[in-house]
Amino acid sequence: SQQGEEDPQALSIQEGENATMNCSYKTSINNLQWYRQNSGRGLVHLILIRSNEREKHSGRLRVTLDTSKKSSSLLITASRAADTASYFCATDNTGKLIFGQGTTLQVKP
């Protein structure tokens, strides 16, 4: 069964706006990771948050983790057209990553 479920499936915003994507999972985890995938390309690691961490920042990215609710969110602030991509959360609980279905983000110039 799918470990990570993402919401929304698709998101369209204007440049400069913030984008928030959510990820829910079912079992306990060691860490949760967010990846980005441009159309037809490989995945690029964005950020890793460990199970004992609650919030992490990297540039315009902010990730939160709530292990009691088994959920995480990825916030992209001041979005740019170049942020257009699919974003996947991936959970690690057995030493392997299980990816969610992803959120497709479109940022309109």
Add this chain to the structure above:
Amino acid sequence: DAMVIQNPRYQVTQFGKPVTLSCSQTLNHNVMYWYQQKSSQAPKLLFHYYDKDFNNEADTPDNFQSRRPNTSFCFLDIRSPGLGDAAMYLCATSRGDSGISQETQYFGPGTRLLVL
């Protein structure tokens, strides 16, 4: 600069004709992974190597095999491709210092396989 390289980027094969996809890495990582990603779906792990130790996922079809002749290279062999095997195949690596995957994975650009 390329760290995880996949060749070719696009591969066309015929139904039932064996095909091999290749992956190489310049990171000297212990772990190499193969994922299958179908259109608009999540990447699905097929198998991984921790050094020379091969680990197959329980639901990976027997049609899929892998070889890792050395640290740098890993191959995905599809013995008899079916139409349902058309997908993007992603190779990834990780250091493997602290177990299989409590760390970042580095992905190649993928090989898109088309089965005619």
